[in-house]
Amino acid sequence: MNESRLNLDLYHKMREEQDEYRSWLLSQTPKEILNHACEYSVREDILATMCEGHLPPMLAKALLSAEQPLASVYADWSKGDYRNYEELIEVIQSCAAKELRQSPRFMEICIYQIDLDKDKDRIAFRPSEELMKFQGSDRVESGIYNRVFQGIVDCPSLEGVYYMFNVNHPDGYTGRSLSVSDVVQVIHSPSVKPGFYFCESFGYKKIDFEPEKTRDMTHAIHVLLLEPGKVAKPALVNNTLEDMQRLVGGHIEALSLPGGGQLICNEDGKFLTLPQNRALKDEAGKVVDVLVGTCFICGAKDGEFISLTPDQMKQFKKEFQYPQKFVRRNNEIVAKDIKPHEMER
Structure with missing residues (x-):
């Protein structure tokens, strides 16, 4: 069962639980209804949050196995001093994780x-x-x-x-x-x-x-590593700012590439006169910029860096396989591949 289906089933189970609670509440005296008005409102907020399907499959599956998942989440919420939407998401995830740990299956x-x-x-x-x-x-x-x-x-x-x-x-x-x-x-x-x-x-x-x-390395992503004087190679990079800065040797700069790639390089590389690496070319094959220092190519989705797909890895490896040296000819920069026998060993 996929993530969307599990979250939808969990929402429906919670919705039925809330409908039963509402029926019970309407059978009470006006004073009792007022006493439970805040609880009813928070439970509705929980349901609204569940509509967005925030839970990973295993957490959704674990909470789905609870007899009264909505009541369980509300009970955890009522124990703390929570105020905002983000905290509500954390409470739902924490409640699901607690159910998970109590199960003999996990x-x-x-x-x-x-x-x-x-x-x-x-x-x-x-x-x-x-x-x-x-x-x-x-x-x-x-x-x-x-x-x-x-x-x-x-x-x-x-x-x-x-x-x-x-x-x-x-x-x-x-x-x-x-x-x-x-x-x-x-x-x-x-x-x-x-x-x-x-x-x-x-x-x-x-x-x-x-x-x-x-x-x-739990946050690692698959990237294509581009080093001066070396053939491009697949690598794992921890998807943290600190690790990315360490790899390129300073503040990072991200450049979008055709095909959904993100080229990550040193923002101050040219100022620091880092060694030349590879050329960036336009659709006509003309050199428009020269990359310097160690760089890497990763993917991107919803503003986050992600692993390259196998197809992207193949595409960019072909495009950036060899390091290059540069000469100026007729007021244009010309890039020439450095073949393996010319590279430093």
Whole structure:
């Protein structure tokens, strides 16, 4: 069942609950009706908010399983001092998450995967019994891992987690399919003891792990990385301003590209005389600007940066595959591709 259908079913269930409440309220004395006027109004506000379908599928499914979802949300609302619309959304999501955690079907987990750029001993995808051979210690080194997922999943067991993250990735997941050497942290589960579990060739092994040493990549997006003197390559970039600024070396500037791409570069790159990178051309193939410094291309939707689609990745990789050098000819800038044998090694 998709997200829209689940949210619609949840709204209808809450609407029926409110209609029953209204019928009961109209049977009361005028004084009693006045006593419940504020409650009735807040419940209507909750319903109006639910019309917009804010809940992710699993949260909607969990709240849908509650006997009286509207009453549950109102009860949580009445416990706090809430004033605005955004807070109401948070209360609904929090109530749904509480229902989720109480269900035996769901687990709250994190997934950690080895950052291949930090894997100097090449232990990624190896079982724990081989750690001593390759790194001289059987300890799982937390510092080479990235956190690639945190959330609640519709799985009652670690075997279910393995299946989900190989066959049916959650929406927005950008990590690799779950494999040997990955670490699953069980935060909350009615059936699995909380802790850290190392994914082996067969099953899992409970281990000691230090999550504070890992890098948070739960907001990563797939981009095309453009570096001076290097071939364009797909990469993962954390979708935070801090990480994007770190990658380009300063304040970011976003330029729209045909095909729905967003080119992210250093806003002050030319002032800082960063090395030349690639050309931007018009429809006629004329160079209109020269990119400098490290840049990357991502997608965009509703004002937010998102991953490139496979088709976009293919399109932009073909267009920006090689770095370029520039010469001025007849008062025009001419770009020439730097082939692999000419690049720095």
